[in-house]
Amino acid sequence: MLKLLLDCLLLLPFLILFTLESFVKLFIPKKRKSVAGEIVLITGAGHGIGRLTAYEFAKRKSKLVLWDINKNGIEETAEECRKLGARTHAFVVDCSKREDIYSAAKKVKTEVGDVSILINNAGVVFTADIMATQDSQIERTFEVNVLAHFWTTKAFLPAMMKNNHGHIVTVASAGGHITVPFLMAYCSSKFAAVGFHKSLTEELEALERTGIKTTCLCPNFINTGFIKNPSTNLGPTLEPEEVADKLMNGILTEKKMIFIPFSLCILTIVERMFPERFLRLLRRRINIKFDAIIGYKAKGQ
Template identity: 80%
Template structure:
């Protein structure tokens, strides 16, 4: 009873904060400077990681690029240098904890304290559960989830010491809602979103609110990882659009960035609408992509 009374007493506060949020929609947010910041990006050899590196290079950040693909990460580094940024490239397998820790020690000793960490590296296997091999499931969680723990443990202490920094989690709309034949991927991205949310709250509890957090949750992106994706929600996203939204989110210190923003509406609908209606809605949305399906419906 007391809890319900406390909730009622909070109602005026809720109304004021809703009005404040509405007003802020019409006020451009100030973008922070990242010039001179040491930015480490995992999975920087292609796709979102590569384009994000280019954007930070244009903003005069110092870049540390990690990728398992030597050729890819060196190509990205070369372009970042052409854009005027001091850039260091490392070949790192983000599925291996000790390799992450060893590379992080080298970065800290030879380059300096990372102040912006972009956990972007990811893998995806499009198949039903029984067709997804055990090593593929393990790799999915090692790269998409566990690597976030190891990189953050390596670089967060310096940020906490100065109460300054930014941890970016590249997750997915699949970290909030699910589709068939991406079971391992969606599960790992749900964990990544949980990591972001829990880390955000922990930093507040430790009074380190100068260390910011941002989580990117896009729909299907045209990077080639998922073959022939389609949905009635709209065309497959282009990487440039997603990176533009991500950079704006980082520079204005947004907690979560949905691309497209309409994903927010679908998530609210999932919480309040009846299951039978949601089943009809999902058929209308009609998510499709090429997948290895071992189980055959008779």
């Protein structure tokens, strides 16, 4: 223990130096990389953030591979991307099924080429307490929100590793850092998604593949209709266009973690530092609300 304390003290000058460096960088515009010609695969591209992000890449002359379980939705996104001038390939894929992902990935590599930017955006959410959440809904939440990230990454990472070039984006949530009642399965899966992003980042560094970048998006409630009547004192419900814009900026500047709004970043720090009784008061002040199914009934109700 004493040795660890001494080691930490020896690192103190580096902490001060790197903190000052990070502060200065806040005022220096970050250089944006070009994604022209990159093969970009986006899961859940048939609607919402996935669709809008596809449009942003299309405007920047990327080659697009779009996946979604909704055939009509994915075809509409693909058509609009083609109008924007992007070469676009659409695939109907169920991201809850590992073999469906591997089969589609094989077709992509044969028909399009090696994916260099992978955006794991597909997600599902069920708003209910644990008693009202069906077993199949819990399984599907994890299959889509985190396990699919493993299968897509295993499918497309080898080519990135070979070239030491690529970018893997994990669309997580504020619920991947802060728990919310009646979103138990969703928050648990998003905690896992954040852990996936962090572990992948460390593993790529350990393997000396620093040319492969990683980004994780963690927004508050978004106005996409998946969660009914959301509200919180953290700020208004986010519009999809705002989130897609910040995600695109984060990808182009190779930002590791994107919190929307930024106050979420502060809240995650507060959760790790302050007493539980204070945190209970803080949660009441934040006052997160949305429509949910409650299966548990107390005696007398």
